[in-house]
Amino acid sequence: MAKKTNQKKKGPKGKKARAKAKLERQWGEQPSQEAELRKGKSRLLKETTKQPERTISPPPQEEQPTRVRDFSDEEAENDDDGRKAFSSLLDTIQRKTGVIDHDSDSENEENNSIQRDITTMKDKMDSDSDKEDVDFLTLSFDPFTERFGRAELPEVSHEKVKFDMARYCLPVDPDLEVQHTEKLDDDLIAGTINSSMNDSSSDSVHWKSLAFAFQKTVRDSLRKRWEKLHPGRITLDQHQTLLTPFMLSYSDVLWMTADAKEERDSTEALAALHAVNHVMTSRIRILRHNKQIKELEEDGRVTADEKEDLFRDQGFSRPTVLILLPTRGCCYSFLKKHLLPLLGDSPSVEKMDRFEAEYGKPEIEDDEEVDLASKRRRQRILAEKGSDWRELFDDDINSDDDFRLALSINPKGGKRGDSISDTSTTVKLFTDFFRSDIIIASPLGLKMTAASESGDFQADYLSSIEICLVSRADVLMMQNWDHVNDVLSLLNEQPNETNETDFSRVRPYFLDGHSAKYRQIIMLAPFMDPFFASSFKRHATSWKGQVRFRRRVAADAASISNVLLPTQQIFQRVSCSSAANQTEDRLKYFVNVVLPQINKPSNKQKHTLIYVPSYFDYIALRNALLKRELEPYFVSVTEYSRTSEITRGRARFLQGRKPWMLYTGRANFFLRHKIKGARHIIFYGIPEHPEFYPEHVNLLNEGLEASKMSEEDPSMVQSVSASCLVLFTKFEAHALERVVGSANCSKMVKGEKTTFLFST
Incomplete structure (x- = not known):
């Protein structure tokens, strides 16, 4: 059977071939015979019928459309070459757009689309050039x-x-x-x-x-x-x-x-x-x-x-x-x-x-008796x-x-x-x-x-x-x-024991x-x-x-800057000979200096919260108070206290029936109670977590009504204002730094003065 000679011409196949043909149509150039007969990437179709040969003059060298290449990672390292290639492409396109006939609306739309593509490519290259090239190093070892x-x-x-x-x-x-x-x-x-x-x-x-x-x-x-x-x-x-x-x-x-x-x-x-x-x-x-x-x-x-x-x-x-x-x-x-x-x-x-x-x-077992x-x-x-x-x-x-x-x-x-x-x-x-x-x-x-x-x-x-x-x-x-x-x-x-170890496989340093x-x-x-x-x-x-x-902690990032209650905060440095003697020296200072001020025979200071970060310090302080027969005047809230003891102690402290409360740092960390009824707070040491300091200072006077108390007991009028005392040693510099900032901490630990006042 004879083959038909009137077959419809097929367009170029392959992504690159179609892109090339499109560029040639856009710039007004006539496609070459090779482009018409190209199929795919590399194969040429043979002529099935004899056609009169056409003489097509090749376009000038400068008129050749420049093909845009995607930069690979290796080529992107040389940013200067990329910029030169893009500039050359841009100049060629601009020269070609100057000779195109703009009578047709479709051609105008095409040119506008091309210009948008050029702008998008330029912005992309500029943004890529701003990125730091971070992959030019290779480790010489595993x-x-x-x-x-x-x-x-x-x-x-x-x-x-x-x-x-x-x-x-x-x-x-x-x-x-x-x-x-x-x-x-x-x-x-x-x-x-x-x-x-x-x-x-x-x-x-x-x-x-x-x-x-x-x-x-x-x-x-x-x-x-x-x-x-x-x-x-x-x-x-x-x-x-x-x-x-x-x-x-x-x-x-x-x-x-x-x-x-x-x-x-x-x-x-x-x-x-x-x-x-x-x-x-x-x-x-x-x-x-x-x-x-x-x-x-x-x-x-x-x-x-x-x-x-x-x-x-x-x-x-x-x-x-x-x-x-x-x-x-x-x-x-x-x-x-x-x-x-x-x-x-x-x-x-x-x-x-x-x-x-x-x-x-x-x-969690749902208790039906618990209401919404x-x-x-x-x-x-x-x-x-x-x-x-x-x-x-x-x-x-x-x-x-x-x-x-x-x-x-x-x-x-x-x-x-x-x-x-x-x-x-x-x-x-x-x-x-x-x-x-x-x-x-x-x-x-x-x-x-x-x-x-x-x-x-x-x-x-x-x-x-x-x-x-x-x-x-x-x-x-x-x-x-x-x-x-x-x-x-x-x-x-x-x-x-050997534990089934294959010693022939064990590394020598083991x-x-x-x-x-x-x-x-x-x-x-x-x-x-x-x-x-x-x-x-x-x-x-x-x-x-x-x-x-x-x-390092800046002054504005220190936790003391989060204190909102207007009060004077006194930081007292306790002289200490060594880190091992901190517990004894701190207890000695508290018993000789602080305790007489809050334990006056005529008027004991009520609503005083004593925050003790270390449980070992709490044991030493509690034993010192028991030794002086002051058990009727304080309650203790620790991480080992039963729930009933904590509830009863918090109620008595809020009502003023117990003047003092000993509150450990671990109890605060694990239970995070909101202690109400405190008007005065004594930090026996610096809290490990800096956010605990402003939390407790801002809770002063929480749950207390000054006006009502002054009517019932006129002697309480003088003690309405809140107070805060913080004891620290030079070996607590890390914790102190988080509370007052690095600059203030350096002065407070190394300076000649031992008493420092912060007010809000």
């Missing part, structure tokens, strides 16, 4: 291998230096103090970075580039999930950018600036990414080595001695990450918000129902306690502080010839400690688990911890910081007893405290160095 693959322990310098923000092109924050060891600074700049810039010897490095370079060392699957959870070109906020190079280089980190929920969530998310990346890298290496060993043994190509030299990739036990949190509710939030999302949109998690039941919202008005009243009272309290102790939050949860992360593959990959993982909750990768526990729960019948602590499952995260350290301090110190002292000890120097400690809290600094100094022994973050 942090995991650099950290744990060293055969010999390097020399460690503990000399501290100040972090130079200008050197790293960071905006200078005068309130942020960063100190780190000198070796850490050398590692980050001198020996670990390859720059694509010509001047590679420059000692000035952009910190965002460094943070992004460390982020690129995270496993591809985790980084993609992180970018999905934190969309944007640079997926690190300002806090994560500052922390990433330190944290991902396995340096010990003391972050004492997480004073807002957003900042705390940001730092916890970064710590979770670091922990999961560490576990995934370690597990995949071990599984791949297991596969290689099996293949070599089957082929008979490796002996036992050779295997010991090739595959040393683990410690005495499997758990490598320990996360200390204060309550089950914090554990639930950390796992659901930060850890599990990194393992996929819907990771395979075993025993999730049990986790929801034991760590999720506690079951009582429930609303309770909700109103809980709302007054503050968002920080509700985040920890609300009715729908599990506030149990005795828990331990072990979980394992198992990459799929490695069987029947399958390759081992981290793209799909299985998470097992409530596993045995020796078969887990991550342990999340409270210090109390872990300490009770490690306690043996003989009174000693045995925790062989903590012998190979490589990352220890202590989050919400301020809450752990209010529980009992001694538990934290006890748990940290159990880390990386030589095990008492056998030499140097594993503590390869352990990273990350401590997160909203403020600096001597307890945190002491524990960090004692247990942070990483050879990669240490870094400390602390924020």
Whole structure:
């Protein structure tokens, strides 16, 4: 059958061919024969019928339409070349638009559309040029291998230096103090970075580039999930950018600036990414080595001695990450918000129902006798306690502080010839400690688990911890910081039993007893405290160095600026010879100076609230009052008091039947009572949490009616005005700084004067 010669001509196929034909039609040029016959990207159609040849003169060289290219990431680095290319395109288009016939309305509409596209492209390029190029740095090493693959322990310098923000092109924050060891600074700049810039010897490095370079060392699957959870070109906020190079280089980190929920969530998310990346890298290496060993043994190509030299990739036990949190509710939030999302949109998690039941919202039995008005009243009272309290102790939050949860992360593959990959993982909750990768526990729960019948602590499952995260350290301090110190002292000890350990795979530094120097400690809290600094100094022994973050408090950011009640606030410095003698010297000053003023035989000072931050100080003060037979004149509200005792004591204090009330700091933290009936307040010490100070001062005269009292008892008229007395020592500089500001704190601690007056 003869082929038809009158076939309809087909248009160009392929995206580039159609775009080229469109550009040629817009500029009034005749399409070439090659363009008419082009099909797709590279194939030419053969002529089916003979057609008379047409002579088409090629367009002038300058008339060739310039094709707009999308800049790749590598080409975007050279911003000058991009600007020149765009300028050339713009000039060519403007020359062509000058010769086009504008008689047709359709052509006018086309030209207007083209001009809008040009403006949009120009604005896009200008906005892209304003962005900082942060991906020109590449690390010359893998942090995991650099950290744990060293055969010999390097020399460690503990000399501290100040972090130079200008050197790293960071905006200078005068309130942020960063100190780190000198070796850490050398590692980050001198020996670990390859720059694509010509001047590679420059000692000035952009910190965002460094943070992004460390982020690129995270496993591809985790980084993609992180970018999905934190969309944007640079997926690190300002806090994560500052922390990433330190944290991902396995340096010990003391972050004492997480004073807002957003900042705390940001730092916890970064710590979770670091922990999961560490576990995934370690597990995949071990599984791949297991596969290689099996293949070599089957082929008979490796002996036992050779295997010991090739595959040393683990410690005495499997758990490598320990996360200390204060309550089950914090554990639930950390796992659901930060850890599990990194393992996929819907990771395979075993025993999730049990986790929801034991760590999720506690079951509350509905009392049918409780009416709706009582429930609303309770909700109103809980709302007054503050968002920080509700985040920890609300009715729908599990506030149990005795828990331990072990979980394992198992990459799929490695069987029947399958390759081992981290793209799909299985998470097992409530596993045995020796078969887990991550342990999340409270210090109390872990300490009770490690306690043996003989009174000693045995925790062989903590012998190979490589990352220890202590989050919400301020809450752990209010529980009992001694538990934290006890748990940290159990880390990386030589095990008492073998526990099925394959010693041919154990890294040499574990056998030499140097594993503590390869352990990273990350401590997160909203403020600096001597307890945190002491524990960090004692247990942070990483050879990669240490870094400390602390924020100075400006005068307008100090908590005393939130005092709204017009009153005079007297700060009295108590002379103290040493930190160990603080309790005795403070008690001596109170008994000799303060107590005689409020305990006058003729007229005792009523409605006086004595706030005692430390429970040990409370015991000493209570015993001193009992010794002087002053028990009938005070009530006590502590964290160990029964509900009936608290209710009875608050009522008697409000009514004036008991002149004084002893109120502990831990009772205020856990119960957050609104103490009414106080006209005078004495801070026996500075509150650890700065927001407690203005809260109590602003409550003075709450529940008291001065006019009514003056009518019933004229002698009370002189004592209507509220008063505030604060006792402090020079060893409470951190807590005092948060209340009065850094500048005032320096004068009050080091100055010759011992009495300071603040008025509002």
